[in-house]
Amino acid sequence: MxxxxxxxxxxxxxxxxxxxxxxxxxxxxxxxxxxxxxxxxxxxxxxxxxxxxxxxxxxxxxxxxxxRGIRAPGQQADGTFVAGSSTTVDGELQSVLEKAITIFSDHLGSSPVSISRAAKHPTARWSLPDGTGVLVTVSPAAIGTVGRARVAATRTRLATEDALDGAKTELATVLQRFGE
Known part of the structure; x- marks a missing residue:
C-alpha cells in the first residue's frame, strides 16, 4: 500500500x-x-x-x-518496515508460484510456513529465525494478459529503516534467478 x-x-x-x-x-x-x-x-x-x-x-x-512525519517510507503501523521488489516472468500463476517457492526456499534455507494456491493472487510466506518474514505473491502481469505473471517479493517485519536498501537488493537479486 x-x-x-x-x-x-x-x-x-x-x-x-x-x-x-x-x-x-x-x-x-x-x-x-x-x-x-x-x-x-x-x-x-x-x-x-x-x-x-x-x-x-x-x-x-x-x-x-x-x-506529516508520523511514518517513514516503508514503515508499517506497528513500527516495523517492509521492503519489496518485483519482476514479470513468463508462465501461468501456479507454475510461477512453484518456481518462486523453489527459488526462495533455496535462498532462505527453509520451506514456506504457508502457501495459498487457491487465492486469486497465490502466495507463499516464510518466517525467518531473526523475526522477519518473506511474502511472495504471484499475480497476472496485466489485465487480460495470458502466460505472464508478476512476482512480488516482500521482506516483512524489518526492525529499522536502515535495513530497507539491503532487503530490496537481496529480493531483487533472488528474483533475478527467474531468468536463469
Missing amino acids: AAVSGSNVSDTRLIAATGKTRGEWHALLDAENAATWPHPDIAKWLHREHGVDAWWAQGITVGYEQA
Missing part, C-alpha cells in the same frame, strides 16, 4: 480515483487534526465521510502519515 503514497502515484491518477489531489486530501485531514489519530481511524474516516475506496483510503493515509 505504501506504493500509493508519496510521489509514486500522480495527482492525475489520484484525482481520477478519489476526486482530489494529495494536497487537497492532506488539507482536509489537517482540518480534522487527523495527525493525532491512529492509522485505522484515518482510513475509516476517508472511506466513511468521503466514500474513498478502502484501498485508496489506505494509500492516502500512509502518504499523509509520511508527509
Whole structure:
C-alpha cells in the first residue's frame, strides 16, 4: 500500500480515483487534526465521510502519515518496515508460484510456513529465525494478459529503516534467478 503514497502515484491518477489531489486530501485531514489519530481511524474516516475506496483510503493515509512525519517510507503501523521488489516472468500463476517457492526456499534455507494456491493472487510466506518474514505473491502481469505473471517479493517485519536498501537488493537479486 505504501506504493500509493508519496510521489509514486500522480495527482492525475489520484484525482481520477478519489476526486482530489494529495494536497487537497492532506488539507482536509489537517482540518480534522487527523495527525493525532491512529492509522485505522484515518482510513475509516476517508472511506466513511468521503466514500474513498478502502484501498485508496489506505494509500492516502500512509502518504499523509509520511508527509506529516508520523511514518517513514516503508514503515508499517506497528513500527516495523517492509521492503519489496518485483519482476514479470513468463508462465501461468501456479507454475510461477512453484518456481518462486523453489527459488526462495533455496535462498532462505527453509520451506514456506504457508502457501495459498487457491487465492486469486497465490502466495507463499516464510518466517525467518531473526523475526522477519518473506511474502511472495504471484499475480497476472496485466489485465487480460495470458502466460505472464508478476512476482512480488516482500521482506516483512524489518526492525529499522536502515535495513530497507539491503532487503530490496537481496529480493531483487533472488528474483533475478527467474531468468536463469
